[in-house]
Amino acid sequence: xxxxxxxxxxxxxxxxxxxxxxxxxxxxxxxxxxxxxxxxxxxxxxxxxxxxxxxxxxxxxxxxxxxxxxxxxxxxxxxxxxxxxxxxxxxxxxxxxxxxxxxxxxxxxxxxxxxxxxxxxxxxxxxxxxxxxxxxxxxxxxxxxxxxxxxxxxxxxxxxxxxxxxxxxxxxxxxxxxxxxxxxxxxxxxxxxxxxxxxxxxxxxx
Amino acid sequence: xxxxxxxxxxxxxxxxxxxxxxxxxxxxxxxxxxxxxxxxxxxxxxxxxxxxxxxxxxxxxxxx
Numbered sequence: 325x326x327x328x329x330x331x332x333x334x335x336x337x338x339x340x341x342x343x344x345x346x347x348x349x350x351x352x353x354x355x356x357x358x359x360x361x362x363x364x365x366x367x368x369x370x371x372x373x374x375x376x377x378x379x380x381x382x383x384x385x386x387x388x389x390x391x392x393x394x395x396x397x398x399x400x401x402x403x404x405x406x407x408x409x410x411x412x413x414x415x416x417x418x419x420x421x422x423x424x425x426x427x428x429x430x431x432x433x434x435x436x437x438x439x440x441x442x443x444x445x446x447x448x449x450x451x452x453x454x455x456x457x458x459x460x461x462x463x464x465x466x467x468x469x470x471x472x473x474x475x476x477x478x479x480x481x482x483x484x485x486x487x488x489x490x491x492x493x494x495x496x497x498x499x500x501x502x503x504x505x506x507x508x509x510x511x512x513x514x515x516x517x518x519x520x521x522x523x524x525x526x527x528x529x530x
Numbered sequence: 531x532x533x534x535x536x537x538x539x540x541x542x543x544x545x546x547x548x549x550x551x552x553x554x555x556x557x558x559x560x561x562x563x564x565x566x567x568x569x570x571x572x573x574x575x576x577x578x579x580x581x582x583x584x585x586x587x588x589x590x591x592x593x594x
Contacts, residue, residue: 336556343549350541365585
């Protein structure tokens with residue numbers, strides 16, 4: 325049965341089949357042959373590459389993808405800390421963010437072309453991982469300070485956020501990013517990978 | 531070598547490049563690792579692009 329998962333696979337197999345036909349019989353003398361060559365050696369390869377690229381873009385959003393690098397192991401572990409003060413863990417464990425896209429959900433930019441910017445940052449990670457000198461996990465820092473906009477994408481307007489007396493008192497400062505959610509002493513325990521040796525983990529930890 | 535044989539040779543080369551590119555892309559299609567993405571972008575796509583360009587060249591090189 326054809327499913328959205330098997331469709332790209334079939335497309336690639338068909339593309340390979342068509343290319344094989346022109347390797348065995350590269351006849352483009354007839355009109356039909358020319359049309360088939362155009363489909364098999366131009367349209368299909370481009371379509372397959374576009375579909376494959378799109379699939380890889382989707383894969384790159386997954387938690388599995390981000391945590392597949394050894395250097396990210398402790399960050400993955402931090403998602404299972406049994407302490408609600410660890411905001412990354414609390415969001416992940418209570419599915420406040422989709423568990424299978426946990427990293428991307430918090431670390432993308434919620435602006436126009438923010439997804440592309442996030443992917444570009446991902447390319448920088450890849451460059452550092454394979455060609456640069458990766459830092460120790462505890463020394464990893466964001467390229468730029470975390471923007472409240474990413475938190476407010478979900479929390480702004482939510483009852484739990486709006487009814488909090490602390491949030492109400494400094495609402496404008498939070499929205500304008502004058503007061504940082506995570507580095508102003510309020511929600512400053514995020515991944516804290518340096519202290520993972522001394523914490524308790526949730527039973528669902530891998 | 532006749533014109534049609536030259537075109538056939540170009541088409542055959544294009545087919546090999548496209549097939550090789552699609553094969554590489556297919557191998558790493560399900561990969562959920564940065565390495566899979568890199569292989570797709572740095573090997574699969576250039577092979578397919580080269581194949582497509584050779585095919586397009588075979589179309590415009592007919593008169594030559």
